Amino acid sequence: MTLIIRETYRGWDITVQCSHISSKVNHPSRYAAVALAELQPMEDPAQWVDPRVQVLSTGGRSFPTGDLCVGTLVAEAKQLIDALRK
Numbered sequence: 001m002t003l004i005i006r007e008t009y010r011g012w013d014i015t016v017q018c019s020h021i022s023s024k025v026n027h028p029s030r031y032a033a034v035a036l037a038e039l040q041p042m043e044d045p046a047q048w049v050d051p052r053v054q055v056l057s058t059g060g061r062s063f064p065t066g067d068l069c070v071g072t073l074v075a076e077a078k079q080l081i082d083a084l085r086k
Contacts, residue, residue, distance in 0.1 A: 003066050007074060010085070011043040014077045018069045021062055030062035031069040037077050049084045056080065 003018040018033040037054040045051035056077055063069035 003070065005070050005074070008040075009078050010081055011040050012037045012077075012081050013040055014074060014081075016070050016073050016077075018066050018073075020066070030064065031066045032058045032062050033069045033073045034058075035073045035077050037081060047086055049086060051084075054080055054084075 002020075005016045005018070007014045007016075014035060014037050016033050016035040018031055021030040021032055035056040037056070039045060039048065039051045039053075043051075054077070056073060058069060058073060061072075063072065
């Protein structure tokens with residue numbers, strides 16, 4: 001099952017795709033995600049250090065619930081966007 005969440009933050013569209021990781025028998029379910037942060041067309045690219053599409057992932061981390069996974073990656077995307085503002 002894949003969960004897709006979309007959110008807008010400070011002129012950026014954030015899309016997070018969270019997926020269930022297949023686990024071995026008797027192991028708890030785990031989730032991982034990838035996020036794209038894309039500057040909205042009406043925003044001025046000159047106001048940002050790097051206005052290109054930003055890609056984030058959970059990397060080697062996994063989470064016990066999809067909500068925790070998505071929440072973590074959305075928070076990290078917002079931190080990145082804040083850092084990109086000139």
